[in-house]
Amino acid sequence: MIVDLWHVLLVQGTCLPLSSYMSSQAEISERMRAILIDWIIEVQYRLTLMPETLYLTVYIIDQYLSMESVPRKELQLVGISAMLIVSKYEEIWAPLVKDLMCLCDNAFTRDQVLTKEKAILDRLHWNLTVPTMYMFIVRYLKAAMCDTELENMAFFYSELALVHYAMLVYPPSVTAAVAVYAARSTLGMNPPWTDILEHHTSLAEPQLLDCARRLISFHTLAPESKQKAVYRKYSKPKLGSVALQSPDKKLLSG
Known part of the structure; x- marks a missing residue:
C-alpha cells in the first residue's frame, strides 16, 4: 500500500507547471521570476516559515504563471498572495496579511492581496x-541515512533549483534526487550514488548527470549572482556554511 502510494506521488510529480510558460508571458522574464523567488526565500527565512511552505509557494507561483498572463507590476502580488495561501495551509501560525504587505513596502492594498x-x-x-520537491528530498535523505551536513547541502542545492526557471524541465522527484547526488559529490562521499538511493528514486547515476551539471554550475556562479538569498542563507554557521564548500566541478566536465 505504501509502495503504491509512493508510485502515485511519482506519477503526480510529472504533472508540473509548463516549463515553457515564460514564452506566453508578455511582460515578465526568467530574470524577474528569479528575483521574485529569491525574495520569497528571504521572506520564508526571515519569518521562520516551514520549508514545506517555501516549496509549495514556488510551485503555486509557477503553476499560476503557466495558466495566466501576469502584468509585471503584479508579479510580486502573485508571490505574496501565493505565500499567504500556503501559510494558511501549512503553518500553525500563518503570517497576517498586514505583515506580508509590510514586507512588500505596502506596494499593494489588503483588498488587492485578498482578491x-x-x-x-x-x-x-x-x-x-x-x-x-521537498516531499521527495525528505524521503531520499532518510534513505541515505544522512547527517546534518549532507542534509544542509542537499537543501542548499534544492533551493538553488527553485530560483532557476531552467530547472522546471525536471520533475520534482528528479530534482530532489539530483540535489542529494550533487550534495554527496560535493562532500566527497564515495560512492556519490548508492544502490539504496537508486532503489528509492528509481534513477540510475547516468540519469542524474545532466541535471547535476546544472546545479553544480549554479553553485559555482552563486557567489557572484545577483540573486544571493540561497547562498547567504546557507553560508551561515547555523546551516553549516555549506554554500562555502567548493562544488564538485568534475561533474561539469564529466
Missing part, C-alpha cells in the same frame, strides 16, 4: 495537495 489570493485558488481549483 489575488482568491483568483489563484480559483484558477488552481483549490488543489494544494501536490508532490513538491
